[in-house]
Amino acid sequence: METVIPLFEQTHPGVKVNFVEQPFGDMSKKYLAALAAKQGVPDVIGLDTSMVGQFLDAGENLIAEPYSAGELKKDFVDWKFNATTTSSGQMTAMPWDVATGVMFYRPDVFKSAGLPSEPDQVARSLATWDDFIKAGQVIKDKSGGQTAIVGNEHDIFNAGFWQNGGTVVQDSKIVLVPEGLQPLQTAVKAKNAAIGGNVPAWSERWAPALQSGKIATVIMGGWMLGNLQNLIDPDGAGNWRVTSAPGGAFSNGGTYIQIPQLAEHKQLAWEFTRFLTTDTEALNTVFQKTGIVPAYKPAWDSPIYDQPVAYLGGQPAFRLMVNLAQQVKPLAYSAVDALGTDLLNAQVDLAIGGKAAPDQALQTAAMQLQERAQRATDLKLSVATGS
Amino acid sequence: MSAPLPVGEAARSAGEGCVRDQTFAKYAPLTPTLSQRERELWAYAFIAPFYVSFLVFGVFPILFSFYLALTRWTPYQSVFIGAGNFVNLLQDNLVHTALFNSLWLMVVIGVVQISLALVIAVALNARKLRGREAFRGIFFLPYITSPVVLGLVWGVIFAYTGLLNYLLGSIGIEPVDWLGYASGSATWIKPAIALVTVWQFFGWNVLLFAAGLQAIPSEIFEAARIDGATDWDVLVRITLPLLRRVSFFVVSITIIGSIQLFDAPLMLLGGVAGAGSGTLGGAESGGLTLAMLVYETAFSYGQFGYAAAISVLMFGVLVVLTVANRRLFFRNLED
Numbered sequence: 232m233e234t235v236i237p238l239f240e241q242t243h244p245g246v247k248v249n250f251v252e253q254p255f256g257d258m259s260k261k262y263l264a265a266l267a268a269k270q271g272v273p274d275v276i277g278l279d280t281s282m283v284g285q286f287l288d289a290g291e292n293l294i295a296e297p298y299s300a301g302e303l304k305k306d307f308v309d310w311k312f313n314a315t316t317t318s319s320g321q322m323t324a325m326p327w328d329v330a331t332g333v334m335f336y337r338p339d340v341f342k343s344a345g346l347p348s349e350p351d352q353v354a355r356s357l358a359t360w361d362d363f364i365k366a367g368q369v370i371k372d373k374s375g376g377q378t379a380i381v382g383n384e385h386d387i388f389n390a391g392f393w394q395n396g397g398t399v400v401q402d403s404k405i406v407l408v409p410e411g412l413q414p415l416q417t418a419v420k421a422k423n424a425a426i427g428g429n430v431p432a433w434s435e436r437w438a439p440a441l442q443s444g445k446i447a448t449v450i451m452g453g454w455m456l457g458n459l460q461n462l463i464d465p466d467g468a469g470n471w472r473v474t475s476a477p478g479g480a481f482s483n484g485g486t487y488i489q490i491p492q493l494a495e496h497k498q499l500a501w502e503f504t505r506f507l508t509t510d511t512e513a514l515n516t517v518f519q520k521t522g523i524v525p526a527y528k529p530a531w532d533s534p535i536y537d538q539p540v541a542y543l544g545g546q547p548a549f550r551l552m553v554n555l556a557q558q559v560k561p562l563a564y565s566a567v568d569a570l571g572t573d574l575l576n577a578q579v580d581l582a583i584g585g586k587a588a589p590d591q592a593l594q595t596a597a598m599q600l601q602e603r604a605q606r607a608t609d610l611k612l613s614v615a616t617g618s
Numbered sequence: 619m620s621a622p623l624p625v626g627e628a629a630r631s632a633g634e635g636c637v638r639d640q641t642f643a644k645y646a647p648l649t650p651t652l653s654q655r656e657r658e659l660w661a662y663a664f665i666a667p668f669y670v671s672f673l674v675f676g677v678f679p680i681l682f683s684f685y686l687a688l689t690r691w692t693p694y695q696s697v698f699i700g701a702g703n704f705v706n707l708l709q710d711n712l713v714h715t716a717l718f719n720s721l722w723l724m725v726v727i728g729v730v731q732i733s734l735a736l737v738i739a740v741a742l743n744a745r746k747l748r749g750r751e752a753f754r755g756i757f758f759l760p761y762i763t764s765p766v767v768l769g770l771v772w773g774v775i776f777a778y779t780g781l782l783n784y785l786l787g788s789i790g791i792e793p794v795d796w797l798g799y800a801s802g803s804a805t806w807i808k809p810a811i812a813l814v815t816v817w818q819f820f821g822w823n824v825l826l827f828a829a830g831l832q833a834i835p836s837e838i839f840e841a842a843r844i845d846g847a848t849d850w851d852v853l854v855r856i857t858l859p860l861l862r863r864v865s866f867f868v869v870s871i872t873i874i875g876s877i878q879l880f881d882a883p884l885m886l887l888g889g890v891a892g893a894g895s896g897t898l899g900g901a902e903s904g905g906l907t908l909a910m911l912v913y914e915t916a917f918s919y920g921q922f923g924y925a926a927a928i929s930v931l932m933f934g935v936l937v938v939l940t941v942a943n944r945r946l947f948f949r950n951l952e953d
Contacts, residue, residue, distance in 0.1 A: 259918070260917040260918065263693055263917060263920050264917070266693035266694075267691075267692075267693040267920075267922060285919075285920060288694050289693065289694070383799070383800075428779075429778045429779060429799075429800040430777075430778075430779060431799050434773070434777060434799075435770065435773055435774045435777060435780075436774070436777050436779050436780065440779075567919070569918050569919055570918070570919045573898045573914070573918070574898070577898055577901070577902070577903060580798075580799070580901050580902075581901070581902060584803055584901065586803065586902070599711070599712075602710075603710070603712075603919075606703075606706040606710065606924065607690070607692075607703075607706070607915070607919070607921035607923070607924035608690070608692055608920075608921060609690060609697075
């Protein structure tokens with residue numbers, strides 16, 4: 232943002248953009264409070280995909296006049312643009328970036344276990360989750376149980392769930408069961424094969440385990456590159472590579488830009504939003520600083536996407552992310568995403584822990600969500616069963 | 619006959635209406651003093667800042683939350699639904715779980731923390747003890763530690779591959795899944811939360827008990843010993859009964875504190891760095907307390923009306939427990 236705002240202010244003399252950064256965890260809570268109080272609502276807000284569903288009703292419909300964002304649709308990654316479009320044809324948040332899901336891995340660990348270690352080879356030999364589980368067993372065996380291929384099995388469920396779209400509710404139907412069943416079965420299988428390291432992602436033990444190579448992969452959004460480089464493993468340049476995840480492409484995170492209905496300067500807000508999401512120079516400046524890949528396809532024509540990434544041992548990683556971005560399955564957001572995800576996670580842990588059968592656990596999460604949505608918000612949802 | 623009214627030069631130069639006695643005339647102020655009523659007004663003005671802020675930030679939100687509890691209140695709608703939220707509350711599994719967890723934690727934390735604090739306070743009160751202040755300081759230290767720091771440090775200690783399991787392993791005990799993320803089992807979550815909370819607050823209770831002990835006149839102990847009382851007799855028949863008021867206070871704040879327990883479980887299980895992040899109080903919601911559920915319901919899910927109803931439930935539980943506690947402590951006494 233520090234890089235983009237001056238660019239915008241140059242082209243709009245007299246306009247001063249006041250950028251307020253919020254910690255990730257506070258973001259949706261503060262916006263929610265501001266909307267509830269109808270006070271202190273910003274003109275433009277960036278929302279993570281995990282939060283955007285909750286606020287779909289709060290934004291201006293950008294498809295309608297005077298915004299007419301529909302004209303821009305063809306230039307955006309399809310699923311990303313469609314995901315915030317409701318069945319009634321409203322579109323209240325503009326895509327900013329695609330957070331393509333990939334697998335970061337430690338070639339040294341793969342090599343010492345006798346597994347292929349070059350990105351293309353890894354992608355081929357770990358094309359499915361079954362391959363992944365087998366490789367995990369090899370790594371466990373060869374390291375005498377010291378090294379795990381993945382932090383914990385919940386991460387496998389997450390990636391698999393997102394590969395199916397990762398949608399909680401679509402058209403008033405809770406689709407957790409069909410979307411989550413096969414990934415949960417895979418995660419349980421992985422647990423039974425004991426390939427995990429019992430270290431939850433983002434816990435205190437995670438970063439040290441990644442630095443030391445005790446955990447060999449991270450399967451998350453491409454933005455993880457910036458995190459590895461700057462926060463988690465800053466001394467690990469050259470230790471990591473990236474390739475497509477077992478099971479294929481998925482979306483993990485990413486940001487949407489919304490103009491709240493309560494915004495004061497809507498015209499300027501739209502100019503800024505449009506600039507932010509479609510100005511190739513601005514997008515690629517951000518990309519170069521952070522590795523955040525824009526959802527606006529014309530920006531990808533730049534040669535900077537083919538440049539080698541020093542941290543990844545000179546691997547040209549971004550073209551891979553851009554290509555994977557176009558293979559993501561369609562998905563949808565809903566107002567109960569946050570609650571649904573929490574309820575789902577609790578049940579997934581139960582199933583992985585062997586305390587519930589996968590289909591039963593997902594069914595429970597879906598029923599709980601249905602109940603709570605009806606109770607607290609009077610939202611009537613049906614539950615889709617089977618796959 | 620009343621005293622003669624002030625007359626002459628002295629009274630006049632001292633001003634009117636304030637001097638009743640000639641002998642004090644020379645000390646009287648030169649300007650008229652305030653009337654009783656004006657004095658009261660000034661007093662009110664001076665204490666007003668507190669009461670105004672208390673009304674605005676304390677009383678109003680409390681009353682408003684009672685109103686909120688009767689509405690379906692989200693950022694997009696505000697509909698009066700009467701007792702609807704409370705009807706739902708009774709059938710909500712998450713509320714049952716949170717209520718059970720909060721009561722469980724209250725009982726375990728209460729019993730362990732108060733008995734531990736009492737034993738330590740009595741031991742610290744022993745006459746021959748050296749370094750009493752140092753011990754008190756050490757016990758009090760966790761109380762003034764930031765809950766966030768506490769959560770992070772204990773998160774590392776309780777991690778499956780963490781310090782505590784390392785120590786247990788070195789004496790041949792299998793690792794314990796304290797926070798439940800390795801096995802998805804909630805068995806040890808509540809004990810872990812209780813341990814952190816006891817560790818954090820027992821020092822404060824030691825301090826309260828120590829103050830209570832020092833308030834007991836030493837003559838009573840001396841008289842008892844002269845009459846041949848053993849240490850045990852002194853403790854059970856003199857010390858404990860005389861600590862009744864302090865104990866009532868300690869039990870009351872422990873009940874209130876543990877029903878409102880929020881930061882320790884959130885930091886251990888639900889914070890950004892927490893192991894059970896995004897699972898509503900960790901595995902099987904084993905660490906979900908009422909206060910956490912209120913917070914998540916309002917600020918993560920945007921269901922403010924329902925959250926207010928849960929907080930009213932919490933209030934009701936506290937009222938019942940506090941009244942019961944008072945009955946229990948003072949059933950044979952008049953006060």
